[in-house]
Amino acid sequence: MLLIFDCDGVLVDSEMIANRVLAAQLSRYGYPVTAAECRQKFIGNTIPGVIKMVADEGIDLPEDFEAILREKDADVFARELRPVAGMQATLEHLHSVPKCVASSGSPDKIRTNLQTTGLLGYFDPYLFSTREVRKPKPAPDIFLLAADRTGFSHDQCIVIEDTPLGIEGAKRAGMQAFGFIGASHRVPADESVLLKAGADLVFADMTQLPSLLKR
Numbered sequence: 001m002l003l004i005f006d007c008d009g010v011l012v013d014s015e016m017i018a019n020r021v022l023a024a025q026l027s028r029y030g031y032p033v034t035a036a037e038c039r040q041k042f043i044g045n046t047i048p049g050v051i052k053m054v055a056d057e058g059i060d061l062p063e064d065f066e067a068i069l070r071e072k073d074a075d076v077f078a079r080e081l082r083p084v085a086g087m088q089a090t091l092e093h094l095h096s097v098p099k100c101v102a103s104s105g106s107p108d109k110i111r112t113n114l115q116t117t118g119l120l121g122y123f124d125p126y127l128f129s130t131r132e133v134r135k136p137k138p139a140p141d142i143f144l145l146a147a148d149r150t151g152f153s154h155d156q157c158i159v160i161e162d163t164p165l166g167i168e169g170a171k172r173a174g175m176q177a178f179g180f181i182g183a184s185h186r187v188p189a190d191e192s193v194l195l196k197a198g199a200d201l202v203f204a205d206m207t208q209l210p211s212l213l214k215r
Contacts, residue, residue: 044163140173
């Protein structure tokens with residue numbers, strides 16, 4: 001069995017912070033939006049994907065927008081970023097289970113965020129970014145890459161994701177998909193959203209994961 005974890009909103013409780021920073025930067029460049037609206041509209045997307053969505057609405061962001069956003073994110077994350085509640089204890093419990101990360105974030109962002117939160121050692125060097133594949137989530141590419149690089153068949157993989165895009169991608173890859181709604185940006189009503197996207201189950205307490213794997 002291989003556990004494939006998304007990073008933002010699953011391993012690290014970053015989404016509320018990231019949406020706050022994204023909203024401030026988009027508003028600064030002529031696309032007024034709140035953090036809550038960013039969460040609803042852009043969750044699970046890559047930054048290039050967000051830039052394209054904004055461009056499709058008639059707002060062209062500067063060429064260095066992504067670089068500026070990354071810099072702002074890094075500054076705030078260094079001060080505020082924490083692991084998802086219960087994550088460290090869960091990873092200790094699952095120390096003998098093969099695991100990796102498959103995220104829409106850039107390789108540098110994945111590594112930095114895991115290092116900041118003390119989680120890098122549980123996964124390094126098995127960190128996979130959608131920047132390494134042709135299509136981002138909900139395409140299955142990143143999950144297929146993770147399975148291939150770690151030597152597991154698709155039916156041996158369980159993906160833990162917090163977004164419909166991630167759940168859909170995992171199911172398209174022929175893998176089990178566990179929806180997680182325990183980070184600060186999620187609410188109980190999100191359970192139905194993830195189930196609709198195809199999640200095999202949805203849970204809100206990361207410390208429950210070891211027992212869920214035994215089902």
